[in-house]
Amino acid sequence: MPERKRLTLKDLAAEINVHYSTVSRVMNPATRHLVAEDVAARVLALADERGFRPNRIAAGLRTQRSGLVGVVLPDIANPVFPPILAGIEAVLCQQGYVPIVVNAGTDKARQRYVIDQLLGRQVEGLVLATAERDDPVLEYCVAQRIPVVMVNRGEDTGRASCVVSDSLLAMRLTVDHLVGLGHRQIGHxxxxxxxxxxxxxxxxxxxxxxxxxLRAGQWQVIEAASYSREAGREACERLLAEFPGMTAIAAGNDLIAMGCYDCLRARGLRCPDDISVIGHNDMPFVDALSPPLTTVRIAVHQMGEEAAKLLLSKLSQPDAKAVTVELTPELIVRGSTAAPPAA
Amino acid sequence: MPERKRLTLKDLAAEINVHYSTVSRVMNPATRHLVAEDVAARVLALADERGFRPNRIAAGLRTQRSGLVGVVLPDIANPVFPPILAGIEAVLCQQGYVPIVVNAGTDKARQRYVIDQLLGRQVEGLVLATAERDDPVLEYCVAQRIPVVMVNRGEDTGRASCVVSDSLLAMRLTVDHLVGLGHRQIGHxxxxxxxxxxxxxxxxxxxxxxxxxLRAGQWQVIEAASYSREAGREACERLLAEFPGMTAIAAGNDLIAMGCYDCLRARGLRCPDDISVIGHNDMPFVDALSPPLTTVRIAVHQMGEEAAKLLLSKLSQPDAKAVTVELTPELIVRGSTAAPPAA
DNA sequence: CTGAAAGCGCTTACAG
DNA sequence: CTGAAAGCGCTTACAG
Structure with a gap:
């Protein structure tokens, strides 16, 4: 089984007695018009017959454009990210770019290491889903002058564009819903x-x-250690202890809401009969939980698309200033919210 | 804001009056010993100070090794794939490779197109999660002599290595569990x-x-149109009609099992009281369904790791023959299976 | 319209 | 141990 060498421009050119620069012009649609129609046709026919694919790495070296974009995720296994990724990939591919996706975890040093790898591979830009409110990694990217956009999570300083879902609106929808149902003792x-x-x-x-x-004793906020089911459960325990009159919980996201379910079940409290729970994100299958989770749906796929578009426009206009794209979330009412128990 | 040019070997070399080939030798750990220690130290210090990252694209062009591996997925949003991907990425990165992940859908023509893109980018090998039992795309890859391994789904012909979970064993565990509970009317x-x-x-x-x-009337098989909740629901309807005595359903995967939940609920049948349901995969959060889903856990992360290892070894030994790695699944008993209703 | 040449940033035999 | 040179596969001014 001979390891068949990959074809090059020269190989093709030799077969039909033209210079390889002519073949190059033909292979690129943008320069094709520079060569005579009959020659172009012959080249194209041969390329097709041989299954010739120009080496994009070589082209990239020459043109200083790799066509690569790095996507930095904290954790691909988190269900929010796959649809975002799909959105990013869809618009990138359309423009001839391809994403290199890396799981960078939450550690800033590791994220920076991973980004260095990506930069070594000449990515033209970066999509960061790992941003914190004041993020040294973003700082680093800005210092490197590498085009960056943030997705899902934004940053405070406006140093880079980002696309996020409107959190203020989301929480307004959440609280309106709960208050509308009659709740006056609401935890977050x-x-x-x-x-x-x-x-x-x-x-x-x-x-x-x-x-x-609502006045002081009518609401309460507590912070979970992370966006995870376990942290949600633990926080729910604390909240229950600190705020015994509570009839509804607005969870920071669906994972936290699931932790609330776990906690309530363990304590023999019924949802929504005793306590209503509302999530955030509408991740896959939360409609199949028991009870089906009322939540706020964020436009994940679109979020990815917008992020990719923002990055693309940053690539073509490096000096345009940073923008924030805010997507509108939607309340999805299901079975985990109801009127509070009659007092 | 001057667009700072990226540094090259030559830039560094000029600063400390050595030839750039010397800098190259120092930057590569494998050739570092070829240069005098003090020179190496000076180079390294400067590289560090300047934040120099050698251009891997240029290196790849020269060495004919891109360090890129293509991962072809039918749908990243399917929850089985993210952990597989994480496993692949983990071992690839360790060896200095990086995955390019593409969502190729289920259409074979599109998959082939996407693979052509990847080949144009000089990927050194491919991980296919899209394989069918007789797959023209695999055929194509083999003809192109590009190293391939299949993950999750295998292929019949043994033309390429694959890593899968042991389905025969999984179904034995499934049926043993159901029969052990007393079921004698089992649908699949x-x-x-x-x-x-x-x-x-x-x-x-x-x-x-x-x-x-079990004899003819004691079991029945029906095929779902796809691995989806909706197809599961539809198939469950049919199964119920064709096999009215059924007390347990072994679903082809967890999504199909969720479709069974939907169907049973719509018909007022209780799970597991009236009918037991068992899934396959143990995808995230099925323990939070109601009832918590009994299922067969497959080692998804490990599956990705093994696939990457197989590909890596194929890359270093292209002539080694194809192997199948079969991972052992594990029955996870939860609340969706119980003894059949007393007759 | 086509060819010849330079050069993208590297690696690696080959000299010395 | 170090330098000089060739070359990976392209693109693109520059001639003609």
Missing amino acids: IAGPSTLSTGFLRREGFVRAVRRHR | IAGPSTLSTGFLRREGFVRAVRRHR
Whole structure:
């Protein structure tokens, strides 16, 4: 089984007695018009017959454009990211780019290491899903002058574009729904305040609750150690202890809401009969939980698409200033929220 | 804001008056010993200070090794794939490779197109999670002499290595569990028979049921149109109609099992009181369904790791013959299976 | 319209 | 131990 060498421009050119630069012009649609039609046709026919694929790495070296974009995720196994990734990939591919996806965890030093790898591979830009509110890694990217956009989580300083879901609105929808059902004792389990989502949802919760003129003893906020089911469960325990009159919980995300389910079940409390729970994200299959989770749906796929578009436009206009794209979330009412128990 | 040019070997070399080939030798750990220690130290210090990262694209062009591996997925949003991907990435990165992940859908023409893109980018090998039992795309890859390994789904012809979970064993565990609980009227909703998993799980089911000496009227198999919740629901309807005495369903995977939940609920049948349901895969959060799903856990992360290892060894020994790595699944008993209702 | 040449940033025989 | 040179497969001014 002879290891068949890959074809090159020269190979093709030799077969039909043209210079390889002519073949190059033909293979690139943008320069094809520079060569005579009949020659172009012959080249194309041969390329097709031989299954010739120009070496994009070589082209990239020459043109200084790799066509590669790095996507840095904290954890691909988190169900929010796959649809975001699909959105990113869809628009990138359309423009001839391809994403290199890396799981970089939450450790900033490791993230930076991973980004260095990516830069060594000449990625033209980066999509960061790992941003914290004040992120040294973003700082680093900016210093390197590598085009960056943040997705899902934003950053405070406006140093780079980002696309996020509107957290303030989301929490307004959440609290309106709960208050509308009659709740007057509402708890919020916030995500980590180092993350924009954790911070802003908390902020949104507080504003919404004040808007409804709830007073000090009528609402309470507690922070979960992370966006995870386990941390949600643990935070729910604390919240229950600190705020015994509570009839509804606005969870920082669906994972935290699942932790609330776990906690309530363990304590023999029924949802929504004793306590209503509302999540955030509408991740896959939360409609199949028991009870089906009321939550706020964020436009994950679109979020990925927008992030990719933002990056693409940053690549073509490096000096345009940073923008924030805020997507509108939607309340999805299911079975985990109901009127509070009659007092 | 001047667009700072990326540093090259020559830039560094010029600064400390050595030839750039010397810098090259120092930057590569494998050739570092060829240069004098003090020179190496100076180079390294400067590289570090300047944040120099050698251009891997240029190196790849020269060495004919891109360090890129293509991973072809039917759908990243399917929860089985993210952990597999994480496993692949973990071992690849360790060896200095990086995966390019593409969502190629299920259409074979599109898959082939996407693979052509990947080949144009000089990927050194491919991991295919899209394989069908007789797959023209695999055929194509083999003809192109590009190293390939299949993951999750295998292929019949043994033309390439694959890593899968042991479906026959899985179904034995499934049926043993159900029979052990007292079931004697067992249905199986198979996945598409064009996929190795669909085919083999069905085969495993039939063998297991015969092993227990169940006779013709005591078991039944039906095929779902796809591995999806909706197809599961639809197939469950049909199965219920064709096999009214049924007390347990072995679903082709967890999504199909969720479709069974939907169907049973719609018909007012209780699980597990009226009918037991058992899934396959143990995808995230099925323990939070109601009832918590009894299922067969497959070693997804490890599956990805093994696939990457197989590919890596194929890359270093292209002539070694194809192997199949079969991972051992594990029965996870939860709340969706119980003794059949007293007759 | 086509060819010849330079050069992208590396690696690696080959001299010395 | 170090330098000079060739070459990986392209693109693209520059001639003609």
